[in-house]
Amino acid sequence: MRRIVALSELDHARHVIELGPGTGGTTCALLKALASDARLMAVDLDPAFSEIIRQFNDDRLISHTGSAEDITSAVQTHHMDGVDAVISGIPFSTIPETTGLAIVSAIHSILNPGGVFLAYQFRSDVVKRTDPVFGAPARVESELLNIPPMHVYQWRKSN
Numbered sequence: 001m002r003r004i005v006a007l008s009e010l011d012h013a014r015h016v017i018e019l020g021p022g023t024g025g026t027t028c029a030l031l032k033a034l035a036s037d038a039r040l041m042a043v044d045l046d047p048a049f050s051e052i053i054r055q056f057n058d059d060r061l062i063s064h065t066g067s068a069e070d071i072t073s074a075v076q077t078h079h080m081d082g083v084d085a086v087i088s089g090i091p092f093s094t095i096p097e098t099t100g101l102a103i104v105s106a107i108h109s110i111l112n113p114g115g116v117f118l119a120y121q122f123r124s125d126v127v128k129r130t131d132p133v134f135g136a137p138a139r140v141e142s143e144l145l146n147i148p149p150m151h152v153y154q155w156r157k158s159n
């Protein structure tokens with residue numbers, strides 16, 4: 001978790017999006033690292049997970065139910081324009097290629113220049129989806145103590 005937070009570069013982030021928060025383990029870690037005036041929008045496809053996130057008692061947090069494919073409109077709805085970082089736990093290896101590409105394009109379009117996209121994944125399929133849009137990852141780190149090992153990929157939108 002520390003690796004995910006460090007590579008998300010949240011020190012000066014104001015608008016942050018989390019894709020696929022699930023039960024909120026990552027969400028908690030991100031909130032701990034975020035400034036008091038920052039905002040975090042957590043987007044999950046599953047309304048049951050969104051409801052769990054909604055119970056977190058933090059004014060900086062917005063829980064949104066929907067697909068990562070539609071984050072452009074979610075960003076507008078919640079006045080989150082100008083996103084500094086997107087952190088994703090959604091499993092790119094199990095979603096259709098066209099959906100994966102649409103998600104990556106949407107992430108690129110909402111990020112500020114210099115903004116960070118971070119994906120933590122068990123498999124490397126995400127790299128095939130991001131390559132046409134972001135190019136090669138800026139950093140790749142692996143959490144080998146995790147079983148199976150977890151890979152953390154970081155991309156930066158060029159200025």
Ligand SMILES: C[S@@+](CC[C@H](N)C(=O)[O-])C[C@H]1O[C@@H](n2cnc3c(N)ncnc32)[C@H](O)[C@@H]1O
Binds near residue numbers: 020045089
């Ligand atoms: C592996 S879990 C994430 C684990 C979580 N971050 C944690 O710390 O426990 C993946 C999550 O992605 C969500 N998900 C899958 N596809 C999605 C999509 N297209 N858009 C938004 N969320 C999605 C799932 O509902 C699930 O909650």
